[in-house]
Amino acid sequence: MHLIFDSHLDLAFSALQINRDLTQPAATVRTHDPVGIMESFGSCTVTFPDLRRGKIGLVCGTVMSRLDPNDRWTRTGMYDQSQCHAVGRGHLAYYQALEREGLLRFIRNTADLDATIAAWQEPAADTPFGLILAMESADPILGPDQVPEWYELGLRMVSISHYGTSTYSNGTGTEGGLLPSAKPLLDALKEAGIIVDMTHLTDQAHWELLEIYDGPVCASHHNCRALTPGQRQLTDEMIHSIAERGGVIGAAFDVWMLDPDWQRKVPPYEQQTKATLETVADHIDYISQLLGTSRHCGIGTDLDGGFGTEQAPRDLNTITDLQKLDNIFQKRGYSEEDIAGIFSGNWIRLLKEVWN
Amino acid sequence: MSDKPILIIDGHLDMAYNATFHRRDLTQSVQALREREDPPPVRDPAHPDSLRERRGVEPLGKGVVTVTLPAMRQGHVGIMVSTIMSRVQMPIATLNDGVRTQVASHAIGQSHLYYYKALERREEIIFIRNADDLDACVTAWDNPDPDTPIGLILAMESADPILGPDQVQDWWDAGLRSVGLTHFGANTWGHGTGTRGGLYDCAYPLLDALSATNIAIDLTHAADLAFWQILDYWDGPVHASHCMCRALTPGQRHLSDEMILALTERGGVIGMVFCESFVNPEWNFDDPTSFQPTARRTMGAVAEHIDHICQLTGNCDHVAIGSDLDGGFGREWAPVDYDTIADLQKFLDILARRGYNRADIEKIAHGNLLRFFRTAWSK
Numbered sequence: 001m002h003l004i005f006d007s008h009l010d011l012a013f014s015a016l017q018i019n020r021d022l023t024q025p026a027a028t029v030r031t032h033d034p035v036g037i038m039e040s041f042g043s044c045t046v047t048f049p050d051l052r053r054g055k056i057g058l059v060c061g062t063v064m065s066r067l068d069p070n071d072r073w074t075r076t077g078m079y080d081q082s083q084c085h086a087v088g089r090g091h092l093a094y095y096q097a098l099e100r101e102g103l104l105r106f107i108r109n110t111a112d113l114d115a116t117i118a119a120w121q122e123p124a125a126d127t128p129f130g131l132i133l134a135m136e137s138a139d140p141i142l143g144p145d146q147v148p149e150w151y152e153l154g155l156r157m158v159s160i161s162h163y164g165t166s167t168y169s170n171g172t173g174t175e176g177g178l179l180p181s182a183k184p185l186l187d188a189l190k191e192a193g194i195i196v197d198m199t200h201l202t203d204q205a206h207w208e209l210l211e212i213y214d215g216p217v218c219a220s221h222h223n224c225r226a227l228t229p230g231q232r233q234l235t236d237e238m239i240h241s242i243a244e245r246g247g248v249i250g251a252a253f254d255v256w257m258l259d260p261d262w263q264r265k266v267p268p269y270e271q272q273t274k275a276t277l278e279t280v281a282d283h284i285d286y287i288s289q290l291l292g293t294s295r296h297c298g299i300g301t302d303l304d305g306g307f308g309t310e311q312a313p314r315d316l317n318t319i320t321d322l323q324k325l326d327n328i329f330q331k332r333g334y335s336e337e338d339i340a341g342i343f344s345g346n347w348i349r350l351l352k353e354v355w356n
Numbered sequence: 357m358s359d360k361p362i363l364i365i366d367g368h369l370d371m372a373y374n375a376t377f378h379r380r381d382l383t384q385s386v387q388a389l390r391e392r393e394d395p396p397p398v399r400d401p402a403h404p405d406s407l408r409e410r411r412g413v414e415p416l417g418k419g420v421v422t423v424t425l426p427a428m429r430q431g432h433v434g435i436m437v438s439t440i441m442s443r444v445q446m447p448i449a450t451l452n453d454g455v456r457t458q459v460a461s462h463a464i465g466q467s468h469l470y471y472y473k474a475l476e477r478r479e480e481i482i483f484i485r486n487a488d489d490l491d492a493c494v495t496a497w498d499n500p501d502p503d504t505p506i507g508l509i510l511a512m513e514s515a516d517p518i519l520g521p522d523q524v525q526d527w528w529d530a531g532l533r534s535v536g537l538t539h540f541g542a543n544t545w546g547h548g549t550g551t552r553g554g555l556y557d558c559a560y561p562l563l564d565a566l567s568a569t570n571i572a573i574d575l576t577h578a579a580d581l582a583f584w585q586i587l588d589y590w591d592g593p594v595h596a597s598h599c600m601c602r603a604l605t606p607g608q609r610h611l612s613d614e615m616i617l618a619l620t621e622r623g624g625v626i627g628m629v630f631c632e633s634f635v636n637p638e639w640n641f642d643d644p645t646s647f648q649p650t651a652r653r654t655m656g657a658v659a660e661h662i663d664h665i666c667q668l669t670g671n672c673d674h675v676a677i678g679s680d681l682d683g684g685f686g687r688e689w690a691p692v693d694y695d696t697i698a699d700l701q702k703f704l705d706i707l708a709r710r711g712y713n714r715a716d717i718e719k720i721a722h723g724n725l726l727r728f729f730r731t732a733w734s735k
Contacts, residue, residue: 016467
């Protein structure tokens with residue numbers, strides 16, 4: 001089994017806002033979820049036992065809280081940045097408490113990364129997961145002066161927007177570009193050596209950001225607009241622009257981003273997607289063909305990002321099933337080296353380039 | 357009474373819980389929050405057969421908001437004891453703010469701490485960590501500006517967020533000054549409201565670690581046996597931040613006369629709760645089915661509990677306000693002559709009409725809690 005690196009999971013949100021015990025298998029969590037949770041967040045697919053069974057030893061786990069007063073869906077969007085900061089610090093504290101218990105280890109530098117990769121070659125039943133701390137929407141950062149503190153706390157990847165308009169930029173579902181507050185924040189992120197995650201920017205903000213920021217970039221959970229139309233996906237030009245900066249694009253497993261026929265206004269549990277893991281492979285393949293290399297492709301599932309089995313590829317039950325991609329890529333003629341790169345090597349290379 | 361408002365210390369609020377769990381931006385006016393609270397979920401008309409609208413976790417215990425920072429300023433509530441509040445308890449149909457693991461409780465607790473820190477960064481509030489901070493805050497509120505920060509004494513309701521005795525010093529350094537070991541149900545450390553039993557063995561090393569600091573123990577949500585076990589074992593400061601009298605309102609949630617005397621002999625102060633379920637003897641706190649949708653009684657009912665404690669102890673030195681007015685209920689269960697926390701000033705007028713003199717009223721409004729914390733921090 002290859003080691004897998006998942007570049008986008010919202011583990012702390014799942015544990016704290018959905019109120020799930022992630023030390024239990026997903027099948028158990030489903031029986032614990034009270035009435036209404038499945039309708040809102042779907043049937044659980046991501047917990048630590050399932051990650052371990054799938055040899056997903058390295059994850060980017062997010063701090064996730066955004067300004068979104070009109071959030072009638074999850075009822076977690078906030079009215080004021082002070083609230084986002086509070087929830088964000090809670091997410092950080094969740095990961096810190098798991099580190100205290102020995103379940104995971106923060107990866108802050110190349111040495112930490114190498115040690116975790118080595119440990120996961122022949123993992124024991126309790127080998128700690130490697131966590132790279134990420135942030136989805138920069139609202140928890142109260143100002144550029146807080147960036148060094150967040151770096152010290154372990155933050156290594158930040159997307160400045162999410163759904164709606166954040167403190168710093170317009171994001172998914174809106175029009176418009178960066179806000180004036182973005183520039184000082186981006187400068188501070190570059191100074192600290194934190195990777196900017198381009199996922200959830202509007203088109204305009206995407207290009208504006210690349211104009212005013214020349215530090216490292218990635219797209220943690222993003223698919224191709226050529227295959228799935230919609231602002232949420234990357235155009236070919238955008239894919240090129242990220243690859244030219246050395247960035248990696250993590251394939252997202254939300255079928256809204258995979259299945260052009262998916263109806264966002266119909267509850268997920270009242271429709272059935274056609275998308276399968278083959279569809280995910282199609283997006284990775286598209287990027288590889290476009291760029292002439294698979295070196296910019298990775299996996300960023302987002303499988304606990306507010307949806308569950310109902311809105312995931314239909315042949316995926318839990319995140320353990322990511323290992324099925326090995327066979328799919330082999331059949332498509334991908335080399336062992338390419339597959340290892342997609343599964344983890346490309347993300348590892350990017351992190352080392354940024355950190356060295 | 358003179359025209360100058362008396363400083364009020366509210367000895368028990370759950371501000372961070374409201375800001376994070378109920379998504380309330382407490383820097384706004386009560387009116388602004390009331391206008392924009394989430395409407396109840398509406399079924400999508402395009403899909404009338406849907407089992408349930410997607411609506412996230414609907415936080416229970418919300419009520420109509422009455423407490424925000426501007427309303428506190430208006431009511432001269434210049435100092436608050438406000439909580440970190442998270443407990444390990446299975447979410448149930450009538451109460452869904454409990455979390456499933458102590459790790460999650462720690463994380464929620466930290467989020468509450470950082471809400472207060474974010475407010476301090478904006479100079480909305482200021483942490484009170486020692487007697488000097490306390491004196492400075494009292495002085496500032498003697499003649500406040502419209503933007504004088506509200507003083508915060510940080511408390512914790514249920515000690516689940518403390519992962520172990522080795523974390524106590526971190527929490528003290530973060531500003532924590534009062535801890536209730538338990539809350540609803542039985543938690544990591546022992547038995548709380550609604551259960552029968554005492555402390556677990558692991559609570560004693562925690563108490564040992566707490567005793568190395570000047571943290572006060574809040575006995576409010578201790579089950580009866582746990583109450584007496586703590587008093588036996590702990591020789592540091594004790595109080596009951598929000599508790600009423602069992603003699604007037606039956607139920608385990610309230611203090612028996614024996615408990616009141618034991619607490620006050622130790623210098624403890626008891627904070628009065630402004631909630632119908634605490635002052636209406638026809639509502640049995642141990643049986644929520646006895647609760648009605650709306651309150652019937654006025655703030656005068658709270659004053660009856662003050663009378664009782666003062667008669668029992670023979671003085672006015674052990675009673676304070678611990679309103680809990682944002683603690684899982686809203687205007688509907690608050691006294692009928694109360695609309696926002698600014699109305700606590702009217703409560704002081706009620707005390708005056710009942711014959712309490714200015715000196716006694718000042719003790720109840722702030723003096724007793726000031727003495728309690730100054731004494732606790734003088735070691």
